[in-house]
Amino acid sequence: MKFLVYILAYPFLWLISKMPFPLFYFMSDCFYILLYRIVGYRKTTVRKNIKMTMPHLSEAEVLKIEKEFYKHLCDMFLEMIKTITISEKELKKRFTFTNLEIVIHAEQQNKSILLFCAHYANWEWMIILDQFIQHQGYAVYKKINNPYFDNLFRKIRSRFNTILIEMKEAIKIIRQNEMSKKHGIYAFISDQSPMIMHANYWQDFMGIEVPVFTGGEALCKKFDMIPMYLKVEYIKRGHYQATFVPLLSEGEKLKDIPNYEITHRFLQEVEKQIYESPSFYFWTHKRWKHQGKKPKNIK
Known part of the structure; x- marks a missing residue:
């Protein structure tokens, strides 16, 4: 059954990826009407998340962010499909980096880099980074249940030399x-909610105390990697730019940083970016579902 779904879906996905961009984004507009206005996909969750984290907003402001988010969600989903056939030249034009010299300097120190990433703007297109760096790029991801689609998305995300590694294989x-x-740049998307039973650290995020992933920081310290946040910004439709934000100040040493401080700084950067332009955060996730459930044995 899983294979049947795949072979029926793949030709359709390939045809979408080959569409010229004007037609491509017209299709995205049609998906928006279907997803938001007709199906109402996770609309309750999205509205609740926006209101919960930004209670100062009026109903009109919440509705505006909500609509902009769904339009961007449809764009981003189709842009992920576009990656099946997009050329290197086209992707370089649409996803740019503002300060690659920071990465180049870090590479010259012969140290690996741990790249903290967020579900913001279009994180999928950052795979073009491997065309600009000397270190090997790795993306840590969670395996998809359908093995055929998992294989497809591994191929898509590795088209420009990024190596995908499953979360459970990352440490090894x-x-x-x-x-x-063999030094590398390891990208972790670390802004979502871990299972509460596995959470050992909670932090205020968007005004609400939540459990957070700390695995990225633990790996960073264990292997003395350079921590950075990849701040991806929406410029205009189909165009993004990324900035490398160091999570250590000049002169700071990783070994002297208190536990969870790197994680704290990363989430502060994400929070600041969301407040600046909330429409491009991934509001469909139930990021704040554990509100008020912090175990008493965790400080």
């Missing part, structure tokens, strides 16, 4: 690479 692969002096 990073350890092997570091022991072999």
Whole structure:
């Protein structure tokens, strides 16, 4: 059954990816009408999240953000499909980096980089980074249940030389690479909610105390990697720019940083970006579902 779904869907996905951009975004507008106005996909969750985290907004402001978010959600989903066939030249034009010199300087230190990323704007297109760097790029991801679609998305995300590694394999692969002096840039999307039973740290995020992932910081310290936040911004439809934000100040040493401080700084950067332009955050996730459920044994 999973294979049948795949073989029926793939030709359709391929045809979408080959569409010229004007037609491509017209299709996205049609999906928006279907997803938002007719189906109402997770509309209750989106509205609740926006109101919960930004209670100062009026109903009209919430509705405006909500509509803009769904339009962007449809764009981003189709842009992920576009990656099946988009050329390197086209992607470089549509996803740019403002300060690659920071990465180049870090590479010259012969150290790996841990790139903290968020579900903001279009995080999928950051795979073009491998065309600008010397280190090997790795993206840590969660496996899709359908093995055929999992294989497809692995191929899509590795088209420009990024290597995908499953979350459960990350520690082993990073350890092997570091022991072999094979330095890399490891991208972790770390802004969503872990299972409450596995959470060992809670932080105020958008005014609400929530459990957070700390695995990225733990790996960063264990292997003495350079921590950075990749701030991806929406410029205009189909165009994004990314800025590398160091999570250590000049002169700071990772070994001297208190536990969870890197995670705290990363989430502060994400929060600041959301407040600046809330429409481009991934509001469909139930990020704040554990509100008020913090175990008493965790400080």
